[in-house]
Amino acid sequence: MTDVTVRVPAKVNLQLGVGPLRADGYHDLVTVFHAVSLFDEVTAEPSDRLAVSVRGDSVDVRGVPLDGGNLAARAAVLLAGRLGVEPAVSLHIRKAIPVAGGMAGGSADAAAALVACARLWGADHEDLPKLAAELGSDVPFSLLGGTAIGLGRGEVLTPVPVRGPFHWVFACADGGLSTPAVYAECDRLREVAGRPVGRPEAARELLAALESGDARALGGALDNDLQPAAVELRPALRDTLAAGRAAGALGALVSGSGPTCAFLAESAEHAADLAAAVRAAGVAETVVRAHGPVPGATVI
Numbered sequence: 428m429t430d431v432t433v434r435v436p437a438k439v440n441l442q443l444g445v446g447p448l449r450a451d452g453y454h455d456l457v458t459v460f461h462a463v464s465l466f467d468e469v470t471a472e473p474s475d476r477l478a479v480s481v482r483g484d485s486v487d488v489r490g491v492p493l494d495g496g497n498l499a500a501r502a503a504v505l506l507a508g509r510l511g512v513e514p515a516v517s518l519h520i521r522k523a524i525p526v527a528g529g530m531a532g533g534s535a536d537a538a539a540a541l542v543a544c545a546r547l548w549g550a551d552h553e554d555l556p557k558l559a560a561e562l563g564s565d566v567p568f569s570l571l572g573g574t575a576i577g578l579g580r581g582e583v584l585t586p587v588p589v590r591g592p593f594h595w596v597f598a599c600a601d602g603g604l605s606t607p608a609v610y611a612e613c614d615r616l617r618e619v620a621g622r623p624v625g626r627p628e629a630a631r632e633l634l635a636a637l638e639s640g641d642a643r644a645l646g647g648a649l650d651n652d653l654q655p656a657a658v659e660l661r662p663a664l665r666d667t668l669a670a671g672r673a674a675g676a677l678g679a680l681v682s683g684s685g686p687t688c689a690f691l692a693e694s695a696e697h698a699a700d701l702a703a704a705v706r707a708a709g710v711a712e713t714v715v716r717a718h719g720p721v722p723g724a725t726v727i
């Protein structure tokens with residue numbers, strides 16, 4: 428068998444409702460994941476031992492581990508262990524998803540490695556979602572793609588109907604934010620506020636806007652419970668969000684745990700104008716456009 432290459436999308440959480448801290452250190456979520464056309468590619472090549480290489484065309488890949496700690500390598504080792512084979516594979520990762528940006532780039536690479544190695548080793552694809560959930564809360568969605576409600580710690584997925592495409596602009600920051608640190612800051616802010624934390628629910632207006640393809644309504648319904656924590660840890664995000672709103676975004680929010688900010692546009696043309704305006708405001712390291720929803724990890 429020769430090389431297998433898998434293309435896998437980034438995600439943005441259109442809603443990220445965070446429940447109270449659980450005994451296992453995770454939070455119950457109600458989230459609406461949305462896969463967007465910003466893709467990493469993972470190529471799996473038969474080799475005498477496990478190896479990882481990473482290349483980034485326009486993203487800084489210095490924070491990406493090249494050893495067994497890389498999520499793609501962890502995925503290969505997990506799958507090989509289940510199949511009883513050696514993880515004898517070289518994984519070449521081509522990154523376009525910002526690192527530690529709140530767009531699930533590491534999870535995407537793990538999902539892509541699962542699909543690529545499953546193809547190389549002749550494994551059943553039906554077993555992959557369970558393995559994906561063992562690797563990380565966001566990995567099952569990276570496999571699935573599209574738009575889906577995520578419950579539990581984000582791994583229990585239900586696809587939702589969407590009349591797309593929706594057009595987005597992403598403002599990527601210089602340097603990432605740690606996901607556990609942002610959840611911990613969210614807990615701290617809630618403790619300081621002293622208000623009880625209820626169970627989040629999927630926002631009906633948001634699901635209706637997705638189903639009818641109403642970008643304006645979707646812009647008004649975007650919501651992220653981690654945003655105050657991300658802004659507290661990275662105060663410059665206030666200016667980034669304000670610049671997108673001032674430039675005419677239909678909605679603006681921090682993507683997941685940040686620091687990437689997502690801006691919703693009315694059309695592809697509007698997204699081009701919005702991207703130019705956000706770029707000109709000088710509030711982000713890089714500004715990219717993308718549309719969603721798009722499919723999850725796919726062999727190309």
Ligand SMILES: C[C@@](CO)(OP(=O)(O)O)[C@H](O)COP(=O)(O)OP(=O)(O)OC[C@H]1O[C@@H](n2ccc(N)nc2=O)[C@H](O)[C@@H]1O
Pocket residue numbers: 440443452453454455456458528529530531532534562563564565566579580581606607610682683684685
């Ligand atoms: C915030 C989100 C939103 O989609 O994504 P990112 O912004 O990181 O991409 C996710 O919840 C991140 O998922 P993922 O990055 O897969 O997290 P995991 O590896 O499973 O967990 C890392 C750490 O995040 C915290 N965590 C994660 C998920 C969850 N439901 N509750 C949590 O409290 C825990 O501290 C956990 O130890």
Ligand SMILES: Nc1ncnc2c1ncn2[C@@H]1O[C@H](COP(=O)(O)OP(=O)(O)O)[C@@H](O)[C@H]1O
Pocket residue numbers: 490491492496497498499520525526527528529530531532533534536537603604606683684685
């Ligand atoms: N293949 C990978 N790509 C990116 N980061 C990875 C990868 N494997 C492990 N990591 C580690 O995971 C951390 C979080 O990365 P990432 O998934 O890009 O961010 P986020 O959780 O904010 O979406 C990185 O800082 C890095 O140390």
